[in-house]
Amino acid sequence: MSDPKAADAAPVAKKGGKLKIIVLIVTIMILECGLAYWFFGSAAPHSAESAESHGELGDEEELGHDDGEGVEVSLGDFDVTAFQPTSNTTLRVSFKLYATVRVNDEETVTTMIDERKHRFREQVLEIIRSSEMNDLTDPVLGLIKRKILEKTNRLLGKAMIKGVVFSDFSYYEQ
Numbered sequence: 001m002s003d004p005k006a007a008d009a010a011p012v013a014k015k016g017g018k019l020k021i022i023v024l025i026v027t028i029m030i031l032e033c034g035l036a037y038w039f040f041g042s043a044a045p046h047s048a049e050s051a052e053s054h055g056e057l058g059d060e061e062e063l064g065h066d067d068g069e070g071v072e073v074s075l076g077d078f079d080v081t082a083f084q085p086t087s088n089t090t091l092r093v094s095f096k097l098y099a100t101v102r103v104n105d106e107e108t109v110t111t112m113i114d115e116r117k118h119r120f121r122e123q124v125l126e127i128i129r130s131s132e133m134n135d136l137t138d139p140v141l142g143l144i145k146r147k148i149l150e151k152t153n154r155l156l157g158k159a160m161i162k163g164v165v166f167s168d169f170s171y172y173e174q
Helices: 004-041 048-053 103-115 117-129 133-137 142-156
Strands: 071-084 089-101 161-173
Touching (some): 071 103, 071 117, 071 161, 089 103, 103 117, 117 142, 133 142, 142 161
Antiparallel strands (some): 071 089
């Protein structure tokens, strides 16, 4: 017949095997996290001080907020009309657009925008026309500002514009 001690030892061995597997998986996960932190953790700034010391943008500059230093440059007046086929309405958006730039970059930005004014206007119109109603009703227009900032700096070839400011922004459906 079979030994009762051997029958009791089998479930204990299975539990011990499962425990070893769980410990192995947890150890591997901890090692992966540690390696990821070691490789990528020091590259991301953890505070505004470390961002400034590394010469990177802090959260406010990244979102296009003005920190008080710099000057505003007019980017033009816009009147955009966009047909909304889903609701069978026409959306009219009008605003004045300004860029905040460093004082010593003002002349360069103005010249470069003037040289590329048609491409710039086309990009702004495209951003507004492709915006969702939620983006247009956002009190700070955050997503639209970020899109304009990104495309404008790409058009200029380097990040010369620190932020985008809307003035006299209005929209309505017809």
